[in-house]
Amino acid sequence: MAYFRRSIAVLGGGITGLTAAYRLTTLGHRVRLFEASARIGGVIRTEIANGWLVEAGPNSLRDDTPEVGTLVHELGLGGERIESSPAAQKRYLARDGKLVAAPLSLPGLVLSPLFSTPAKLRILAELCCRPKVRPQDISMAELVRAHFGAEVLDRAVQPFVSGIWAGDAAKLSARSAFPKLLGMEETHGSLIRGQMATVRARRDREGVGIAKTISFRRGLQTLCWSLTSRLPEGTIVLNAAIESLTGGDRWQVGWRRGDEVHGETFDAVVAPLPAASLARMQIGAPDERPLAALAAIEHPPLASLFLGYRREQVAHALDGCGVLVPASERRSVLGILFSSSVFAGRAPAGSVALTVFAGGALQPEIARRPAAELLESVRADLRDLLGATGDPAFVRHAFWPQAIPQYNLGHQLHRDAVASCEKAHPGLFIGGPAVDGISLSQCIASGCKLAGRVERES
Numbered sequence: 001m002a003y004f005r006r007s008i009a010v011l012g013g014g015i016t017g018l019t020a021a022y023r024l025t026t027l028g029h030r031v032r033l034f035e036a037s038a039r040i041g042g043v044i045r046t047e048i049a050n051g052w053l054v055e056a057g058p059n060s061l062r063d064d065t066p067e068v069g070t071l072v073h074e075l076g077l078g079g080e081r082i083e084s085s086p087a088a089q090k091r092y093l094a095r096d097g098k099l100v101a102a103p104l105s106l107p108g109l110v111l112s113p114l115f116s117t118p119a120k121l122r123i124l125a126e127l128c129c130r131p132k133v134r135p136q137d138i139s140m141a142e143l144v145r146a147h148f149g150a151e152v153l154d155r156a157v158q159p160f161v162s163g164i165w166a167g168d169a170a171k172l173s174a175r176s177a178f179p180k181l182l183g184m185e186e187t188h189g190s191l192i193r194g195q196m197a198t199v200r201a202r203r204d205r206e207g208v209g210i211a212k213t214i215s216f217r218r219g220l221q222t223l224c225w226s227l228t229s230r231l232p233e234g235t236i237v238l239n240a241a242i243e244s245l246t247g248g249d250r251w252q253v254g255w256r257r258g259d260e261v262h263g264e265t266f267d268a269v270v271a272p273l274p275a276a277s278l279a280r281m282q283i284g285a286p287d288e289r290p291l292a293a294l295a296a297i298e299h300p301p302l303a304s305l306f307l308g309y310r311r312e313q314v315a316h317a318l319d320g321c322g323v324l325v326p327a328s329e330r331r332s333v334l335g336i337l338f339s340s341s342v343f344a345g346r347a348p349a350g351s352v353a354l355t356v357f358a359g360g361a362l363q364p365e366i367a368r369r370p371a372a373e374l375l376e377s378v379r380a381d382l383r384d385l386l387g388a389t390g391d392p393a394f395v396r397h398a399f400w401p402q403a404i405p406q407y408n409l410g411h412q413l414h415r416d417a418v419a420s421c422e423k424a425h426p427g428l429f430i431g432g433p434a435v436d437g438i439s440l441s442q443c444i445a446s447g448c449k450l451a452g453r454v455e456r457e458s
Helices: 015-026 066-074 106-111 117-126 140-148 150-165 179-188 191-206 221-229 275-280 292-296 371-386 411-424 440-457
Strands: 007-011 030-034 046-049 052-055 061-063 081-083 091-095 098-101 212-216 241-246 251-257 260-266 268-271 302-310 322-324 335-337 351-359 394-400 428-430
Touching: 007 015, 007 251, 007 260, 015 030, 015 221, 015 268, 015 440, 052 302, 052 351, 052 394, 061 066, 061 440, 066 440, 091 150, 098 371, 106 117, 117 140, 117 150, 117 191, 140 150, 140 179, 150 322, 150 335, 179 191, 251 268, 268 440, 275 292, 292 411, 302 371, 335 371, 351 371, 371 394, 411 428, 428 440
Parallel strands: 007 030, 007 268, 091 322, 268 428
Antiparallel strands: 046 052, 061 212, 081 212, 091 098, 241 251, 251 260, 302 351, 302 394, 322 335, 335 351
16 A cells, blocks of 8 residues: 555646646655546647647747756656747737837847837937836836836837736736836846846856747647646546635545535645635635635636638748737737747648737727637738738637736735735645746746645645
């Protein structure tokens, strides 16, 4: 009979929960992972059909934390790992119906047709900003306006925020969502000089200037499949809705599958659940919901259309990662990812794949349109911006009614509520995208961190 050091319940089968369960298992603990749906992987959803590889959720993974490289190595996925094309470093922004390459250097900023002469002078003046410590949080929009002015915010930064967060720069907290920028302001004054110093330091430390954007030959789901295969049989319980967590000498986890109610006892509980699930969760005494305030975290809706075309149907060279579209362009799309240009194997020979994103905090009503109506809405954008003509040969629609959690102004209060809940309930460990970062690499790091905390603190 195997000897287990402790028994741990992991709530949620997304990438954070899977990583935590895997790491705890390697540390010698008995783990039970409860997933409310019928599948593992959370927002990671890969489909392979007729030569097309579709990512309905995240499209790539940044190798920008130590945990990512370690996990890929431990799982033996080095041979499956693929890096984005070097050409994918090029990004476009839409301006006046045309695609303009986003500048990647200070000289590029000065020469770019993206900005007016006054905006370029403002960018150069930013180099003279003195270090500043802000006693209070500010929005990302306010921070950018203070350094670069409104034009850079509207034409470059808000599209970036929409592309990464599907959010509103006027609401996003600079301290919670972009803490490195405030650190640069405090240390260097100028965000441009701070970014240059960060790149130099990373190059000196690791021999590279930027992190790699990666995926796997059969898509990001490969990571979930591999993690699942490393868990002992019987670890994962699907269709298991957690109803209550009751502490004491040990934790009693109440869960339901259909009409059947179950209860199991554990030494500790790891809960990398979505904010809404944490808000509803009974923790402690009956009807006690200490994280109810997390229900206020905004999750704007987001839709994506994966569209496959014959190469001759798209006039643009697709020589980059994709295009971000400012709200001032008055388009239906937030951005267009050139999926088959970023990674090989995303489209059959002679074809190209585009992933179109719509909705988010600024245009939520567009995301809610039915697939056929949404496709009709974006066709004019694809024609104007990329020269795409005719009907796509392949279409996949994905809709996320509550997509990315927004770290808006006041988000620190939610993190404080989580910390207070953990303090009041020893043996409960909470993490994941609601509090630890929204990127896949941050979610993987969160899973590793949660496992490490269980090892040290419980």
